[in-house]
Amino acid sequence: MVSCAESLGVPRGSRMFRHAVSAVAYLSEEKIATKVGYLKKTFRWSDAEVSIAVSKFPILLTRSKDSLQSRSEFLVSEVGLEPAYIAHRPVLLSYSLEGRLRPRYHVVKFLKENELLDCDRDYYSAVMQTEKVFMEKYICPHMEAAPHLAEDYAEACRGEVPTRFRFA
Template sequence: MLRLRACIASHLLPSPSTSAISTLHRLISAAAPAISPRPGFTVEDYLVDTCGLTRAQALRASRKLTHLKSRAKPDAVLSFLDSLGLSSTAVAATVARDPQFLCAKVCKTLDPVIVGLTDIGLSGPEIARLIPIAPDRFRCRSIVSTLQCYLVLFGSIEKLLWMVERRPYLLSGAHLDNVVKPNLVFLRKCGLDIAKLCSHVPMILTTKPERIQEMVARAEGIGVPRDSGMFRQALQAVAFLTEERIAAQVDYLKKTFMWTDAEVRIAITRAPMLLRISKDKLRYRFEFFISEVGLEPLYIAYRPAILSYSMEGRLRPRHYVLKFLKANGLLDQNRDYYSVVMLTKEVFVKKFICAHKEVAPHLAEDYEATRRGEVPTRFRFT
């Protein structure tokens, strides 16, 4: 235990030289008493009583620790985690995800990883956030080079943590040199903002380079050139979609919205994410726009972004507000629906609700009710 605390202290305190750390390790190791196995040690009970796992979790985890006959190593690892500030909940999550983490060698395996991560700028609390996400990766020194690569890509530790907390598989460093780095080079040549692209399609980093090249070709195939400002969205839309799926979606758009080949191409190049919207949502929006709002198919083709907005949160409530204002002579009858839909909620409320609060004091209340799925009496036009 004393040897372990010396290892951790060497990285949490101001940086002494490497030779000094090694000398300190040797001295403390020589002085530390041997740890003998406690009688009656059972892995499953240890996982429950000491690591905080449930009995069911402990049963599953113990199957990977059948070789463990003593609590010496797991005690050392738990002390290591405690020195980094991991909570009991985080410790339990770490062990449940990777039971073999308890068998890692602190000074030979875990300690060098902490040194490497500290060297690239991560603090103790930041490292503590990462360990429960992918503890198995902390048993591999390659995690340092992987995180260093992503740190350059995302530009800050906070953005990096945000990403890997949601996509732990990014921490796998097995294909860093022959997959991730070649993909980064190729995507940069395409003129893409890779950080933004990866925030929506993170798997694109860990996909085989030849598949990435096929995705880029498909994005160009739907009519969006690489030098277009829409190319990133086009690539996000077609990523991991087959040619057959894309063709089927295009055909559905043509039939549902009664678009010609030219019109559907216009719509897709202006809003590539139409290729990913479900058929039910597209049909629901089409019926609403045509039957209730009174839009023409061609109008929608040139303004396809409205198909991606929330029906309950934006499209229907704003339609009712506009209709109410027009019916009461408070708004120009020719006010364009699309221009209103595109406004932020704050601007919409200010211009179309707050501006009429004297003559329509219940408008704000009715608008919020509509956003909850209700239709207030004042919004019912017969």
């Protein structure tokens, strides 16, 4: 298991090493190779990008194909993130698509389209915030300009994405 984790590009002394060992503990070499191939195909990653993603987030190897496919379609096709961008930030793939990724994307998109958010704030920074900080930075400052934003965000988090976020 140790040599398998190292062969995936996770250095023995790194903080992620124990997670890598845990991830490969119940996977055969064949299953790992299949998952790596699936990651390359689904995210259009090179060998180097798979290695980067796995070294930063080894639990990625335990994610289901359906989970990876749906996140790939959303992050690449809808959000417009480059595959290399995702490979360097694989923790994005750990978050709930319906409970976090999609709702926050709609908030960021709404705020940018209505020039309420600095263009230099990116989607990743919005996703990485705790719920409390996200509300403080992305929702509360815009309550006057967009009074329904909190309500629309709450609906989106429940999977009831409004047809569009509203101003008044």
